[in-house]
Amino acid sequence: MSVKDVHQVTKQAWKDEVFPEWGTWLNEEIDTTNVPSGKVALWWLCNMGVWIKSDQQTSVVVDFWCGSGKNTHYKPEMDPRHQWARLTGGRNIQPNLRTQPMVIDPFEVRKLDAFLVTHFHSDHQDLHVTGAILQNVREKIPFIGPKAVVEKWLSWGVPRERCKVVQPGDVVQIKDVEIIVTDSFDRTALISDSVGLDTPDDRTVPEMDERAVNYVIKTNGGTVYHGADSHYSTYFAKHGKDFDIDIALLAFAENPVGIQDKMTSVDILRAAESLDTKVVIPLHWDIWSNMLGDPREILYLWRQRRERFDYLFYPFLWQPGGKFLFPDDCKKLEYFHRRGFEDRYSYPVNLPYRAFL
Template sequence: MANVNDVTRENWIMSTFPEWGTYLNEEIEKVQVAEGTVAMWWLGCTGIWLKSHENTNILCDLWCGTGKRSHGDGLMKKGHQMMRMSGVRNMQPNLRTQPFVIDPFAIKDVDALVVTHIHSDHLDINTAAAVHQNCPDALFIGPAEVVDTWLRWGIPKEKTVVVKPGDEVAVKDITVVALEAFDRTALITCDDPKRTLKGHMPQEMDVIAVNYLFKTSGGNIYHAGDSHYSNYFAKHGNDHQIDVCLGAYGENPRGITDKLTSVDILRMAESLNAKVVIPVHHDIWSNFMADPKEIIELWRFKKDRLNYAFKPYIWQVGGKFTYPLNKDDLEFNFYRGFDDAFIDENDTPFTSFL
């Protein structure tokens, strides 16, 4: 029998985190993707697990870290991109609001870890370590600065692939296409707090961030990373067939533009000629949280007048989306169970208890 005197902070943490244990790891491993389809799971923030009919597994932007854990001195870290953007002084109250739905160190059979850009809620050392240790043949694919970070962390160079817009990498049956990113927050990210960016040419986007198109036998998935809205989405939509697009949605605080708005999400989908648009990232930060149902309401308001050829899809973290099976669904809900109610005789004193 358990005894409170044996309980410590350490065994509490080990017995509790990650909150979902290996539940989702097991689900993904067991799923056999049907021919003509492609499956994805949302892992939080912009992290997704992509699985093809041919059993190719790609992990993109999985982040296993935390936001603020202490009030500290109450001030923003000097040189932080949000400080550079708006001249703020007070600490950004970005608390992580999602549980960890996957155990990174129970990950196996990943063929590639793909990362969109340099920010730490996308480029994560825990994910890199788990994939490196558990999946010795996995490729590490990202723009130059992402790969440089992996190399500093100890990932062998021969496992890495540097990509820039226009590059294609074959990961078994999936083709990973790197495309231009439009993450203006990344452009003002600089680790040196003494460096002044005003009056100087910005760094090159292609070195620090890319968007991706994953071409699969079941459909093509466009991952926009943390891109803001860009007119160039229309060029990507002209050049590529895009079935599903994912964009970083959120409620931007006063003086900040870091996430796509509901209007931007719809414009992005229209420009990309996508069939489904899925907002992500709105789940993770306490100070950027937004209600994705706003996107559905706005879509309903506009769709007939503007002849939208796409539908929005409101996901939940840990949930599965299969294209094209779910392309006409508007919302995800977890399996509720109890399909086998009364398959066996119930055990209550009287039927009136029911």
């Protein structure tokens, strides 16, 4: 500890000592991991944020976000233009408190090959993370996203030459990793106002491709489908025909009454079947106190339905900060953090008796 005396304790000293809660633990793990040939490694950064590392050690990150939700009761009412105000006709602030620690330090990221964002919502596109990557990553990597995302980056001061606007059908090559941009089904993005885009009449459906996209990320070790905040769509089946998907990352949570925003447990199973994926990993359920999901519901229903519907995919229940290695973990159902003490009895124990009962 940097402070040894209670009279030297300050709020800033406390923040410096405990925040981010994981320090550089995950940064170090990602940096030092050498992904074996024919495999791909993923780490969950909370919410829909995922770090993907190929067997050529190429790193791309999607929806890297280190923000917060509500942190005081003393907030004004929702703006009438806010998506939930438009959807519900309500004005009370959403009680969405962040429930997870910061598992990664964005200011200690030095090695990265591409920064991808799926859409412009503030829990996916982060000013602080953007600044940290722009300032500290050694190479001048591309910032990739749909038009609304890029317009927001530009408004924050990201150089235009660093930004790449993408839309469904585009293909971006990052070293050995191929990124295919495809359709989003995030209907919430259609009722959200964005920076730099014209606000259409409220009865006009905006252009989804300018606001949100999904990504298909192909590596030598497997293909990852990042579904961002897509709602369930029958068009997932088209993506299942178009792409050979190994891992599908999909947004799951509990929708409050009057809200339609995340997929339910049955939606996740339907989407996984439609995408013809080998593994489905529900994300987003972890982060908001008022939408906190229980992914065990997905596992329960999968066990109930798998024989009847001949499911060929496996669900994987992850934990923020955890690692997933494909194909090694493709039939693993649940993640648990490393338990430690692997070196037990490497040295003589120091007890007044033989066993600690």
